[in-house]
Amino acid sequence: MPIAVEGVSYVYMAGSPYETKALDNVNLTIEDGEFVALIGHTGSGKSTLVQHLNGLLSPTSGRVLVDGQDLAQKGTDKRAVRFRVGLVFQYPENQLFEETVEKDIAFGPKNLGLAQEEISRRVKDAMRRVALSYDELSQRSVFELSGGQMRRVAIAGVLAMEPKVLVLDEPCAGLDPHGREEILGLIRRLHAESGTTIVMVSHSMDDVANLAERVIVMDHGTVAMDGTPREVFSRGDRLREMGLDVPQAVELAEALRARGIPVPQGAYLPGEVARAILAFAGKGEEPC
């Protein structure tokens, strides 16, 4: 179920003094099973773009095709598209509202009009995927849970809709390192085991480097770069111009190269840089 964004522009508050062009002629296609990271500084248009992927926002011009269907066209069942493109907002735990974990996760499937048995199966399956014990937690109040657990309940609520594409807007924001690891681990598993297409908005370049197969960089409402992490992170200067960080491994690789230590161009993972250092140290070349 590919998503094609074709010549999409979006203007907030058109005609008012606050008129802002949030997206400016964006073109991209997300194929089945991809793991895409979407990066860009605040105000670059990431969140606006993400809300176009399941029709929460409609383009001011251009179109978005989900599985070949134009979301803005009359006759397109937007509701059905939203079931297939699940969107996990920032701080999704703020949207939990039901009395129990089970009821909260069941809310979406229930609105689909599914049979009780199917709802129950989906709740259990979603909880298993986010590594929460059904027996222990399903009847608890969501407000008794830790921050990381609440976030996983919120994600389970989206997974219970069994989306083909999962879009996550900064899924790790505000979590402690352990909570982050849990969330990143479950996203990685969803991608690897179920082949779910993942679009992840993130500010953490280290997370992006570790997880994504493709990185899209937004700047001033346009796509500034679109490539593999290796391609994107090899342009450190350009990223910094756009107010972004690079992974620390990239920073180290650049600094070592500047001192004459050979680190392969495009190295962006800690392991790659470590190997380069070891190879260099082993060879005993001239001091730098």
Add this chain to the structure above:
Amino acid sequence: MENRQKENRIITDGLSYRYPEAERDAVSDVALRVRAGEFVCILGHNGSGKSTLAKLFNALYVPTEGTVWVCGMDTKDDELVFDIRQNAGMVFQNPDNQIVATVVEEDVAFGLENNGVPPQEIRVRIDEALAAVGMSERAKKAPHMLSGGQKQRVAIAGVLAMRPSVIILDESTAMLDPSGRAEVMNTVRRLNREEGISIVLITHFMTEAAQADMIYVMDGGKIAMTGTPREVFSQIGRVRALGLDVPPMTALAETLGKAGLPVRPDVLTVEEMVEEVCRLQSKG
């Protein structure tokens, strides 16, 4: 005692706190101090007691057992509450929850007005505080038009206008993007170095913690580790067992060490790693 308290902005002794009807202490037998001009970082996984501890530092909570002195004042003394909060200002996590006024400078003035500071003095302090956080040009703006990093700097200015001895930041960078985080951290570091204000930073970002003079790691309400960033992060196994990370360069030093390269285990930054690699090379 007199002298001890001049040098120390915050001292806690046998400090415990239990929430009403809770079964165990959220903070348990904590003894620490924050010296004048010191930059202290408190780390710990969620639920380890960090935020409770922060709230004990400025009398939002009073100890169940033990004592907190802020600039020599016991937080249990009701009559000192305003003096304590003036001396120990707090900046919270969510930039949208702590701004009360509709104009930036009015927000900065809020605490001063409540404390009955004369209007001419208020003007001077607002200008100073906004200049110190680099927000003078936005004095007349509406806070909701600012970025997250700018809002947090306004919140810091509000605290600064009270001329505090110590500023406590409770995950104040957690909801910001990298440039907003850098803005806040640069502001905080500058206030610490140039104005001599003590800082207590609660964070989940290990690269921020690496900039502190001293780290306290909380676990189960107790202090599990204490030391300089170098001392704490070089104990990678213990740090990880406490549910935390180490800075990426410290992790890389571990990898290199395991591969047989004699790299110092307490490397914190990219610059240090570069020096370390070059040092090894010139030796070899």
